[in-house]
Amino acid sequence: MIGAGAVGENVADRTVQGGLETVIVEEELVGGECSYWACMPSKALLRPGAAVRAAQAVGGAAEAVTGEIDAQAVFRRRDRITHDRSDDSQVEWLDGAGIALLRGHARFTGPRRLTVTASDGTVTELVARHAVAVCTGSVPVLPDVPGLAELEPWTTRDATSASEVPATLAVLGGGVAGCELATAYANLGSRVTLIARHGLLGGMEPFASELVRESLEATGVRVMTDTDVVQAHRAEQNAVLTLGDGGRVLAERVLVATGRVGRTHDLGLEELGLVAGTGIDVDDTMRVPGSDWLYAVGDVNGRVKLTHQGKYQARAAGDAIAARAAGRPVDDAPWGAHVATADHSAVPQVTFTDPEIASVGLTASAAEQAGLRTRVLDYDLSWLAGATVYADDYRGQARAVIDLDRNVLVGATFAGPDVGELLQAATIAIVGEVSIDRLWHAVPAYPTVNEVWLRWLEALGRPGSQTESPE
Ligand SMILES: Cc1cc2nc3c(=O)[nH]c(=O)nc-3n(C[C@H](O)[C@H](O)[C@H](O)COP(=O)(O)OP(=O)(O)OC[C@H]3O[C@@H](n4cnc5c(N)ncnc54)[C@H](O)[C@@H]3O)c2cc1C
Ligand SMILES: NC(=O)c1ccc[n+]([C@@H]2O[C@H](COP(=O)([O-])OP(=O)(O)OC[C@H]3O[C@@H](n4cnc5c(N)ncnc54)[C@H](O)[C@@H]3O)[C@@H](O)[C@H]2O)c1
Numbered sequence: 001m002i003g004a005g006a007v008g009e010n011v012a013d014r015t016v017q018g019g020l021e022t023v024i025v026e027e028e029l030v031g032g033e034c035s036y037w038a039c040m041p042s043k044a045l046l047r048p049g050a051a052v053r054a055a056q057a058v059g060g061a062a063e064a065v066t067g068e069i070d071a072q073a074v075f076r077r078r079d080r081i082t083h084d085r086s087d088d089s090q091v092e093w094l095d096g097a098g099i100a101l102l103r104g105h106a107r108f109t110g111p112r113r114l115t116v117t118a119s120d121g122t123v124t125e126l127v128a129r130h131a132v133a134v135c136t137g138s139v140p141v142l143p144d145v146p147g148l149a150e151l152e153p154w155t156t157r158d159a160t161s162a163s164e165v166p167a168t169l170a171v172l173g174g175g176v177a178g179c180e181l182a183t184a185y186a187n188l189g190s191r192v193t194l195i196a197r198h199g200l201l202g203g204m205e206p207f208a209s210e211l212v213r214e215s216l217e218a219t220g221v222r223v224m225t226d227t228d229v230v231q232a233h234r235a236e237q238n239a240v241l242t243l244g245d246g247g248r249v250l251a252e253r254v255l256v257a258t259g260r261v262g263r264t265h266d267l268g269l270e271e272l273g274l275v276a277g278t279g280i281d282v283d284d285t286m287r288v289p290g291s292d293w294l295y296a297v298g299d300v301n302g303r304v305k306l307t308h309q310g311k312y313q314a315r316a317a318g319d320a321i322a323a324r325a326a327g328r329p330v331d332d333a334p335w336g337a338h339v340a341t342a343d344h345s346a347v348p349q350v351t352f353t354d355p356e357i358a359s360v361g362l363t364a365s366a367a368e369q370a371g372l373r374t375r376v377l378d379y380d381l382s383w384l385a386g387a388t389v390y391a392d393d394y395r396g397q398a399r400a401v402i403d404l405d406r407n408v409l410v411g412a413t414f415a416g417p418d419v420g421e422l423l424q425a426a427t428i429a430i431v432g433e434v435s436i437d438r439l440w441h442a443v444p445a446y447p448t449v450n451e452v453w454l455r456w457l458e459a460l461g462r463p464g465s466q467t468e469s470p471e
Contacts, residue, residue: 003025006034007135008314009031014321044074046180049354106126108269132295133296134267140258145231170253170255171194173196174200197226211355227243264277309343367401367403381419398414402436407435409426440463
């Protein structure tokens, strides 16, 4: 295994459990990006704002919220959650799981062959008997804007590990990372300008983007969509970003969150006839086409850059490696034990903005593009009894996308406080291809926001009854 992020750890766990001697090579911290610089610290920075908003939205509790968010206390809690960037507990876990750890930078020297260079220069050669899994994650993409690199902008790593709140922050990129970190720093007291080349949260339902934009603006964030930065320079204390229309944005700090690409540089991929600098293509067992030993799992293959989905790929790949090594059959039919079929049609994601956005499967427009005959069901979550109790002036929206030919759910998006906790039901309905008729028997508890499921079903009409509504 090259890379001991969440994904590498999970591949290794499965290959050890499958009876294979397993070595994991790591050049930084065991646990990878998610634990120290991505998911965990970013959510730690976001959670206090969400907690305060939750209390402020409930009369009686609101009166108890009298102060401001304490940024230094937030950073201290973030440091606790990221174990002060110590990987001791993860190394202990590797030990317990029977996975050997080799610290250093891995590089291919030929098929199945690697050198690992430690920080003190010691070089170790490794030859894999069965397989090598590349689990090296991804790196941020810096847009090719003249002067931007010279500004030494923050990457998401800097933003999630900072211990100061810049007075003014310009965030470049309107994707998930840009929207989340703009929310986090606005909550911590920065005056934030969010600059997005297109809209916000591209690829999600349009209402998600609209609600997040409204709330960012209500918090004082200046949101500039369909805006390009064409030049950057520093003037005294400030970075100056020149926009496509000639306008300027001044900020103490610039955060670049404009996407990521598989970490394949300086890995010796050329020795294998592969191209470096981009993601590594794989089949559904995460094996590189044309090879019987090389796998690429997690962010590095570019299929879905999410921790939980990478770990899902890892379980399939690790078991496939072990099965192939033992000459056991590989179940690579769709939804088989050794494939990551859900990557194509049922990827759950929670975006921890205000409101939170939880999505899985196809959006209405993606379903249409896929040629499905669909019915789209929209519901204002504030109409639910559960929402009335949950928060005063509850704001939330949900959409279901139904495949009319198969009579199943193919996509769902929820926007509202804590809706991430509603998501798994939708994921199960999609992956399980639960028929709409059967869903009538999955009764949502009263009074919870889950009752949106009943409202969706009512809009479709009871099966076989005269109240069945027309398509
Ligand atoms: C700001 C931010 C927030 C995010 N929030 C979420 C979230 O809330 N939920 C979610 O699901 N996803 C989130 N993600 C995505 C998530 O972080 C990634 O999908 C996940 O970390 C990928 O895991 P990985 O194991 O593939 O890669 P990584 O965690 O990057 O692990 C790769 C490891 O390989 C090592 N490595 C690389 N090259 C070599 C080499 N040549 N030799 C030795 N070691 C090497 C690296 O040091 C690293 O430890 C977020 C991403 C960002 C940027
Ligand atoms: N909660 C979560 O699940 C979570 C949170 C953060 C990040 N992530 C994952 O991490 C990965 C990286 O996140 P990300 O937001 O950086 O990537 P992204 O690809 O989701 O978004 C990048 C955004 O930057 C824009 N962009 C690209 N070039 C630009 C330019 N020159 N100027 C202005 N805008 C430009 C793109 O149009 C896009 O909207 C994603 O795959 C995401 O899923 C997940």
